[in-house]
Amino acid sequence: MPTHFFRIALVLGLLQAIGPFAIDMYLPALPSIGSSLGASASAVQASLMAFFLSLGLGQMVYGPASDMLGRKRPLTFGLLVFAVGSVGCALAPDIDTLVVWRFVQGLGACAGMVIPRAVVRDLHTGAEAARLMALLTLVFSVSPILAPLAGSFLIEWSDWRAVFWAVTVAAALAIVLLATSLPETRTAEQRQGSTAGSALAGYWLLLRDAHFMGLVLIGGFGISAFFAYLANSSFVLIDHYGLSTRQYSYAFAANAISFIGMSQLTGRLVQRFGMARLVGGGVAGFAAAMVAALLLNISGVDGMWPMLALLFVGYGCLGLVMPSSAVLALDAHGEIAGTASALMGTLQFMTGAAVMAIVGVFVDGTARPMLAGVAGAAVLTLVITLMTLGRGQAHRPINEKIGT
Template identity: 70%
Template sequence: MKTSFFGTALVLGLLSAIGPFAIDMYLPALPSIGQSLGASMGAVQASLMAFFISLGVGQIIYGPVSDMLGRKAPLYFGLVLFALGSVGCALAPDIETLVVLRFIQGLGACAGMVIPRAVVRDLHTGHDAARHMSLLMLVFSVSPILAPLAGSVLIEVFGWRAVFWAVTVAALLGLVLLATSLPETRPPEDRVNSSFGSALAAYGVLLKDRHFLGLVFIGAFGISSFFAYLANSSFVLIDHYGLTPRQYSIAFAANAASFIGISQFTGKLSARFGLVKLVKFAVVGYALTMTLLLAVNLSGMERLDVMLGMLFIGYGFLGLVVPTTAVLALDEHGEIAGTASALMGTLQFVTGAVVMAVTGAMADGTARPMVAGIAGSAIVAWVLARITLRHAGRAAAQDKE
């Protein structure tokens, strides 16, 4: 079975988006879930955090399994588990049950998070991989751009439980696409030397690779700034600034569109300037913008338009950081791409869950804790980039001479 460059990116992007769809459609519902189930803000956020933790932890298993069994079988399993968890969430009678079922739902969703990155590495390296990754993210963008708006409409008309029935339908669509439109990119001969023992050895190699870890954590803290926004923005924008769920969805979609739209320049810019230079430039712009946002907030200016405008600019820079660091991290580990992608996803989502927990613990009803979490994550990403890419830049320059 043959698929086009864009066709493969389309299928992979849609499979990757199913899990985030269950996050982004869910965000406008957080305040109403608390009211419906008689739960506190912290308890409702725990249901979101449980999903993120399982997304991270589960990837460490799916990656090696996809190296051993091929890419498609674990994807089938994950989508079925996600669908079952979604049905359970739609029927949850209390917040405790919802938290448990969100964890199970996340264990299914993480298959679609880790395996598509490994498929990209199976097919491409270097600039082609960056182009494919950015195309994947373009399709993936349907979730943060459209899902909150779709979720707000469903919530207004049918209530928050309708969100979970909708993502169940999305999982069933994913199963159809997987069966009909995605070829197996890990042939049997490439699986011969893959086992749980080799996976453990591969994890050992990766955990000793400082360059790999540096790149992973640059992306991790970049993504964590977005996670801090995910966990807190509905409470800040709806409860503090008084936006309706639909207005919130539009504001959220604008920032997501900036992130995704700018990421589409990754392939062209990396081909012209190199991946390392692109990351260095983008992470500086990202950190400066988010630090300025924190300074503005600390000065007492809490205007919503100013905050949203600066987030729009900052997340645009982040759209160049995330795909390029992922490509650089996986480039040298093609033989264990599934395992490397799994460790990357696990570390990034666990980091994001920690940042979410910290910002949630500091929540006081204003935007300040959220903005502090975003700016702090951006500064850490910049520091890691300075350390990790210092020697990489010199090596790249020597290769050109």
């Protein structure tokens, strides 16, 4: 595989990792933020939910903007907004101010979430796109392995505010990387037909494409299962099971390693089985593992290690689903890849925020509400997969262009 292919994957992965890094590095600090600011667990979780909400909503703007202005300028603007939001979080005197600045931070971070997917579609389709998406996943998935561990070290060395100063520095480095290492992949000629009106027409087209929407929701409920774990795992593993922040970071990293390892098999497995079959098999294994974890807990087995083992298996299966479902969704919409990527990201993050909010209502200090949210999202993912990619359904039902 050419060196250029790996270089693009590295740059896109690092840019896409900025947002997840601001989430994962922050997770070990959630209990200490509550103590420092005198806030409840639900109030602290609101700061995470605000980030996810803006991360989803902002993509609706950045996607079409990248179709109209090219990929690099909106990315640079987003990184600057993210840096400003990070400084605001670091200086926040109370939980309400922290929630506001986390929302601003998310508005910047979403540029790095949506635009790299559009760049992948600019450069490749089919198996090559799946291979590049898997490599991109490998790079940005370093975040859930290293970020919680780095966060735990920073918290022990200083306090939770150091986490936000660290991501401010990361944003500055990302701006330099973007300016020096990523070429513009959307030419001036390709931008000519992209306007605000064409973006709205694109959204309308995509919303009526049942196949596209099904694939988006497969990814949406799949990632929602992970979001439910993100929002609750630090409280469950640290407060309920008694892990230290360092031990928590290791437990969190294990699931990320499983996800990453399996995602790297995507390129080979797509060539052998096809993307639709790969997504279907991955979702089936994902749902089986998550439902088993919930049933084990309901039966009275409240052990941490069985739960972590089943989550490890489940998130490994999810690693097969996320890259392939994204490629399938974008494959037929190359002319509006930025807009399609934006709608995908918005709907997926809004779904994730909704699942987090629902699980938050039932939080009781044990693992059961978290596991119920994870299993419920996994079952919905399976149902939507059967409806979208079941026999006779694995096709694109709408075949029209913007303006026709």
